[in-house]
Each structure stands twice: as C-alpha cells, then as structure tokens.
Amino acid sequence: MGEQKRRSLRIPGGTSILASLISIGVGLIVGLVLLYVLNAKAAGGAFVSLITTGFRSSDKFAKVLYQAAPLIMTGLSVGFAFKTGLFNIGATGQYTVGSAFALIGAIQFQLPWYICLLLALIGGAFWGIFPGLFKALFNVNEVITSIMFNWIAMFAVNLTINNLPMMLAKYWGGAQMDRTANLAQANPGALIPRLGLDVLMKSNYMNISIFIAIVFAIVAWIILSKTTFGYELKACGYNRNASIYAGINAKRNIVLSMVISGAFAGVGGGLYFLAGTGQYTLLKQLLAAGFNGIPVALLATSNPIGTIFSAFFVSYIQVGGDAMQPDFVKEIIDIIISVIIYLAAFALLTRELLSRGKQRREDAALEAATAHATEAKDEVK
Amino acid sequence: MSILADIVSATIVFMIPLLLVALGGMFSERSGVVNIALEGIMIIGALCSCLFLRYMDASGFGAAHPQWAMFFAILVAGLTGAIFSLLLAFASVNLKADQTIGGTALNMLAPAFAIVLTWAIQGQGQTTILIPTWARITQETLGIPVRDTFLQLFLFKSFYQTTIWAVFLFIIAAVVLYKTRFGLRLRSCGEHPQAADSVGVNVYRMRYAGVFISGLLGGIGGLAYTLAAGSAFQSTVAGYGFLALAVMIFGNWKPLNILGASLFFALFKILGSYSGSIPFLPKFDNIKASEYIYLMLPYVVTMIVLILTSKKSRAPKAEGIPYDKGRR
Numbered sequence: 001m002g003e004q005k006r007r008s009l010r011i012p013g014g015t016s017i018l019a020s021l022i023s024i025g026v027g028l029i030v031g032l033v034l035l036y037v038l039n040a041k042a043a044g045g046a047f048v049s050l051i052t053t054g055f056r057s058s059d060k061f062a063k064v065l066y067q068a069a070p071l072i073m074t075g076l077s078v079g080f081a082f083k084t085g086l087f088n089i090g091a092t093g094q095y096t097v098g099s100a101f102a103l104i105g106a107i108q109f110q111l112p113w114y115i116c117l118l119l120a121l122i123g124g125a126f127w128g129i130f131p132g133l134f135k136a137l138f139n140v141n142e143v144i145t146s147i148m149f150n151w152i153a154m155f156a157v158n159l160t161i162n163n164l165p166m167m168l169a170k171y172w173g174g175a176q177m178d179r180t181a182n183l184a185q186a187n188p189g190a191l192i193p194r195l196g197l198d199v200l201m202k203s204n205y206m207n208i209s210i211f212i213a214i215v216f217a218i219v220a221w222i223i224l225s226k227t228t229f230g231y232e233l234k235a236c237g238y239n240r241n242a243s244i245y246a247g248i249n250a251k252r253n254i255v256l257s258m259v260i261s262g263a264f265a266g267v268g269g270g271l272y273f274l275a276g277t278g279q280y281t282l283l284k285q286l287l288a289a290g291f292n293g294i295p296v297a298l299l300a301t302s303n304p305i306g307t308i309f310s311a312f313f314v315s316y317i318q319v320g321g322d323a324m325q326p327d328f329v330k331e332i333i334d335i336i337i338s339v340i341i342y343l344a345a346f347a348l349l350t351r352e353l354l355s356r357g358k359q360r361r362e363d364a365a366l367e368a369a370t371a372h373a374t375e376a377k378d379e380v381k
Numbered sequence: 382m383s384i385l386a387d388i389v390s391a392t393i394v395f396m397i398p399l400l401l402v403a404l405g406g407m408f409s410e411r412s413g414v415v416n417i418a419l420e421g422i423m424i425i426g427a428l429c430s431c432l433f434l435r436y437m438d439a440s441g442f443g444a445a446h447p448q449w450a451m452f453f454a455i456l457v458a459g460l461t462g463a464i465f466s467l468l469l470a471f472a473s474v475n476l477k478a479d480q481t482i483g484g485t486a487l488n489m490l491a492p493a494f495a496i497v498l499t500w501a502i503q504g505q506g507q508t509t510i511l512i513p514t515w516a517r518i519t520q521e522t523l524g525i526p527v528r529d530t531f532l533q534l535f536l537f538k539s540f541y542q543t544t545i546w547a548v549f550l551f552i553i554a555a556v557v558l559y560k561t562r563f564g565l566r567l568r569s570c571g572e573h574p575q576a577a578d579s580v581g582v583n584v585y586r587m588r589y590a591g592v593f594i595s596g597l598l599g600g601i602g603g604l605a606y607t608l609a610a611g612s613a614f615q616s617t618v619a620g621y622g623f624l625a626l627a628v629m630i631f632g633n634w635k636p637l638n639i640l641g642a643s644l645f646f647a648l649f650k651i652l653g654s655y656s657g658s659i660p661f662l663p664k665f666d667n668i669k670a671s672e673y674i675y676l677m678l679p680y681v682v683t684m685i686v687l688i689l690t691s692k693k694s695r696a697p698k699a700e701g702i703p704y705d706k707g708r709r
Contacts, residue, residue: 038501087481138691144630147623148680155677162670285619294485329500334493342468342486345478
C-alpha cells in the first residue's frame with residue numbers, strides 16, 4: 001500500500017464538508033429512487049420516516065445517540081489509523097476483544113463500570129499491537145494481519161467466555177445457552193450510569209455513553225492537531241520516507257498509532273455492551289460493528305470532530321431505516337451509505353472541481369480589479 | 382477411510398473459491414489496483430448465478446440438462462462479477478479515487494443489494510436462494526455404478542463443475558500472466574506504469590483489464606463458495622473475499638504460490654471443523670468448547686508463515702497509486 005494513495009483523506013477545510021454533504025444528498029436521492037422502484041405506493045411514506053424518525057420522539061432520538069456512541073469510537077479508530085497512512089480493517093477484532101475484557105471485568109470479577117471501560121480500552125489497545133508490531137518489525141501488510149486477527153479475536157473470545165464459569169447467561173438462571181449474562185442481573189454496578197437521562201428521554205437506551213464518546217473524539221483531535229506526537233503521526237501518513245529523513249521514528253509511530261486506534265475500537269465495544277441492552281452472543285461471524293467504523297471515518301474524512309457528526313448521521317438513518325420496515329428491508333440503508341462512500345471516494349475530484357471554481361471566481365475578480373485599476377490609470381493620464 | 386476421503390474432498394471444495402478469488406486479486410494487483418472489493422464481487426457473482434440456477438430449475442431446463450445449466454450459471458457468475466468490478470475500475474482508473482475507499486463501498490453495497498434483490502424477487506423475509514440439487518455432479522450424472530470405494534467417496538462427495546473449471550482457469554491464469562505479451566504489459570503497469578506508458582502501453586486499459594479479470598474470477602469464486610458452503614445462498618460469503626486477499630499476499634502475488642497457499646489454508650480450516658472426528662489430534666479434555674482452538678488454527682498458522690516469509694514478500698510496486706499521465 002503506497003504512501004501516496006491517501007491523498008483524498010488529507011485535504012482539509014470547508015470544501016471537504018461541502019463534498020460530504022453533496023455525497024449525502026446524492027446518496028439519499030438514490031435511496032428515494034430505489035424505494036420507488038421497489039414499491040412505489042409505500043415509497044413516499046417510507047422516505048419521510050427514513051429522514052424524520054430520529055427526531056420524531058425522544059426515545060427514537062435516544063436510540064440514535066445510543067447507536068452513535070460505539071460508531072463514533074470505531075470511526076475514530078479507523079480514522080486515526082488513516083491519518084498515519086494505515087488501514088485498520090481490524091477494528092472489528094479490537095472491538096470484540098474490548099467487549100470481552102469489559103464483560104469479563106463486569107461479570108467474572110464484578111468490577112464497577114469505569115474500571116470495565118478501562119479494561120475495554122486495554123483490550124482494544126492490546127489487539128491493536130499485533131498489526132502495528134508486525135508491520136513495523138516484519139513488514140507484514142497491516143490489512144492482512146488485521147483480517148487474520150479479527151478471526152483470531154472472535155474464536156479466542158468465544159473460547160475464553162466458555163471457560164469462565166460465571167460468564168454465560170445460564171449461570172445466572174438465563175434461558176439462552178449462547179450468550180453472556182444479562183448485566184442488570186449479574187452486576188448492575190457495571191452498567192454505564194444513566195444519570196436520570198433515561199427518565200428524561202423515556203428510553204432504556206439512554207446513558208452517558210455518547211458524552212464519553214465525544215470526549216474521546218476531542219482527545220483524538222487534540223492528539224492529532226495539538227501535539228508533536230500527533231504531528232509525527234500525520235507526517236508518517238503523508239510521506240513515510242520524508243518523515244524518517246526528518247528524524248521521526250516511523251516504526252514506533254506505526255505501532256503507537258495502531259495501539260491508540262485499537263484502544264478507541266475497544267472502548268466502542270465497552271460502551272455498547274456495558275449499556276446492558278445487548279448481550280454478547282457467541283457467533284461464528286465477525287461483528288459488523290467494527291466494519292461500520294469504516295464508512296463513518298471516510299464520511300468524516302478521518303477528522304475526529306467530523307466523526308461525531310458522521311456517526312450521528314449514520315446512526316440517524318439506521319434508526320430511520322428500522323422504521324421503514326416491514327414495507328422495506330432495512331438493508332436499503334446500507335445501499336445508501338455505500339453510495340455515499342463511493343461518491344466520497346471521488347471526494348478529491350469533487351473538491352478539486354469546487355476549489356477550481358473558487359479559484360476561477362477569484363481570478364475573475366482579480367482580473368476585473370486589475371482592469372479597473374488600469375482604466376483608472378488611463379483616465380488619470 | 383471414509384473420513385480421510387471426506388477431509389480431502391472438503392479441503393478441495395473449500396480451496397477452489399480461495400484459489401479462484403486470490404488469482405483474481407492477483408490480476409488486479411499486478412495491474413496496480415488494490416482490489417479490496419473481492420468480497421463484494423463474490424457476493425454479486427454468487428447472487429446472480431444462484432438466481433439464474435433458480436430460474437433454470439423453475440423452467441425445467443436445469444433438470445433436463447443439469448450440467449449445461451451449471452455451465453451457463455458459471456458464465457453468469459463470472460460476467461456479473463466482472464461488470465460489478467467495473468465500478469471499482471471506473472473509480473480507481475478514471476476518477477483516480479482512493480482504491481481502498483471505493484472497494485469498501487462496493488463491499489458494503491453488494492450484500493445489501495443481494496438482500497434487497499432477494500426480497501424483491503422472492504417476497505418478504507425470504508432471504509435465502511436455494512441451490513437445486515441437480516447442480517452437483519454425481520455417479521448417476523456420469524453413468525458410473527455407485528461403489529463405496531475411496532476414489533468414489535473422495536470424488537463424488539461434493540463434486541461440482543466449478544472444480545473442473547478452476548483447474549483450467551488456474552493454468553490459463555499462470556500462462557497468461559507469464560507467457561503472453563498481455564501478461565508482461567499487465568505486470569509492468571503494476572510495477573512502473575510511467576515506464577510502461579513511455580513504451581506505448583495503455584496503462585488505463587491494462588488496469589481496466591486487470592480489474593475485469595479479477596471480477597470474472599471473483600464472481601466464479603463466489604459461486605464456488607456458495608456451492609461449497611451449503612445448499613443455499615444467504616447474501617454472504619462469510620469473509621472469504623478477505624481471506625482470499627490474505628491467501629494472495631501469502632502466495633506472494635504468484636499463481637503457483639497462491640495455489641499452495643490456498644491448499645494450505647483450506648486444509649487447516651477443514652482440520653479445524655473436523656477436529657472432533659480425527660483420532661490422532663489432541664482433544665484438550667479439560668477445556669470447554671475446545672473446537673475453537675482448531676477453528677483459530679488456520680489464521681494463527683497463516684500469520685506465523687507470513688512472518689517467516691515476510692522477507693521474501695514483495696508487493697507490486699505501483700499498487701494502490703492512481704496513475705496520472707501528467708505526473709512524472
């Protein structure tokens with residue numbers, strides 16, 4: 001994976017927001033057309049519920065915030081690695097290990113929620129070491145290591161949870177064999193506090209996780225744009241050879257970047273499972289939650305603050321997509337998101353066009369001004 | 382004896398999709414385009430060919446001429462995969478977009494499209510497309526008397542036309558890449574496109590060709606995976622596209638090595654799922670759910686081998702970098 005290819009992720013500024021908004025607009029139009037093609041009668045109503053459900057009632061809005069929190073974290077994870085020129089497709093594995101660490105702390109060791117969240121961070125960071133270290137030491141492509149470690153994470157977590165006596169729901173008198181204990185039953189102290197927000201929003205989904213995620217986004221932003229360390233990371237992303245020439249330890253930065261990236265994904269898993277509304281199920285397929293961080297990061301052009309908004313947007317239309325059922329299948333949302341991402345891939349082109357237009361207007365203005373000035377000079381003569 | 386036959390035939394049937402898709406990835410990357418969309422391409426190929434098989438079954442043509450129907454289904458899989466892959470080629474060649482992002486978008490699009498289409502065609506909640514039973518090649522198909530010999534057990538446990546075509550396609554792929562003018566030009570575009578352009582090779586067209594071939598092989602691989610995995614298509618290929626990507630890197634972007642890598646991976650994967658019934662494997666009696674140790678094995682072993690061989694690993698130099706004529 002060459003260093004030059006991350007061009008499109010770098011261009012900052014207002015044009016990138018405009019480009020994202022254009023992509024979103026086109027994506028939604030494609031979605032509307034698709035709805036009409038599939039079922040013209042129900043399309044109008046479905047589209048309205050797609051774009052208004054999230055704001056329609058306080059409990060739907062709570063659901064949007066609840067889903068947005070882990071999305072922000074996985075988006076930060078992918079975006080942070082992008083900034084260093086790495087593609088962290090392993091956010092899923094890091095998310096899984098983070099979730100497992102948090103749940104083991106919560107159920108097996110009966111720890112309070114903040115310690116569990118810290119464990120989630122450690123778990124994710126631990127799983128992020130491998131792709132970083134293998135890339136730095138052995139020059140194994142981080143994409144391949146991440147893919148392999150996603151699967152290793154899933155099987156290792158399944159194995160561990162099976163072998164810890166208190167983890168599974170049946171120990172606590174639950175009916176299902178294939179999932180971890182219900183947190184409200186096993187250790188209410190490990191639930192992320194709700195601070196009365198659940199009563200305010202009339203929803204069980206509401207807790208403070210969205211605020212925790214926003215704090216992490218701000219931390220990521222500070223690391224990347226206000227510290228020397230962040231500058232070094234970005235320098236490695238722009239041009240690894242130049243940064244080595246400038247005396248930056250590129251190998252150390254690759255490992256650290258993946259560790260931090262993994263930590264974000266791990267916290268995402270912690271936030272999701274410590275909310276108590278979902279139980280970890282022993283699956284044979286990778287959790288989709290980590291992969292969803294990729295579109296979030298791309299839509300935000302890897303900007304940590306932008307990630308908050310793009311995660312909110314993705315979560316918002318997912319809630320809207322759920323409301324379209326049963327007339328339409330909710331995967332239509334994925335089609336809309338993928339169209340948006342596909343268009344975001346041209347973001348460079350769009351932005352070039354936009355900035356070229358701006359340039360042209362400025363040139364024209366300058367020309368006019370010069371012409372005016374010359375005229376004025378002529379008049380004086 | 383029959384367990385050994387089972388293992389060998391299961392290994393081969395799981396190796397075929399990995400081999401085909403990894404070869405596809407090889408063509409794309411050798412032309413300079415990182416094809417992370419293989420997963421999506423597989424899904425589209427499998428979706429269209431399974432729908433095609435379903436129509437063949439409904440029309441009665443399939444039951445009358447099963448292997449002709451399978452042959453056309455393979456063509457459908459390859460062509461639809463190739464057409465879908467053109468979306469990646471368009472983004473990465475014409476628009477010079479980031480290839481990883483374009484690929485990610487296609488990976489997200491494909492399963493969602495598959496679910497939406499199967500719903501639209503089969504009605505609400507019907508997310509699986511059943512594969513007709515005549516798709517498999519059996520002793521009856523060839524008119525051989527059924528015997529319980531090792532050879533027959535091994536051959537006909539799960540024998541599909543895709544296996545035969547995979548052998549041909551592998552040979553063709555290796556010859557095309559190394560023994561033809563086209564292959565040389567393709568490889569040069571992945572190494573140093575500027576140099577290729579300076580001697581009159583059309584880099585854009587070569588990259589389109591590379592991605593198109595990867596779509597062709599990826600689509601057929603998708604059908605092969607669906608046949609290997611069970612009796613129905615469920616809008617997923619369970620991460621096999623990504624595994625194929627790993628196999629391709631493991632195989633060092635070379636056809637013969639890819640063959641070995643896919644065999645290696647498939648063997649360990651099958652050992653994992655057959656671990657309970659193989660007598661000489663340790664059983665880990667004091668560990669609960671020890672099957673996960675074996676399921677983890679192929680990934681761990683691949684990782685170790687990748688580390689050991691990383692010194693020799695060499696990716697095409699220009700992969701992932703959009704070619705811009707104006708740049709030096």
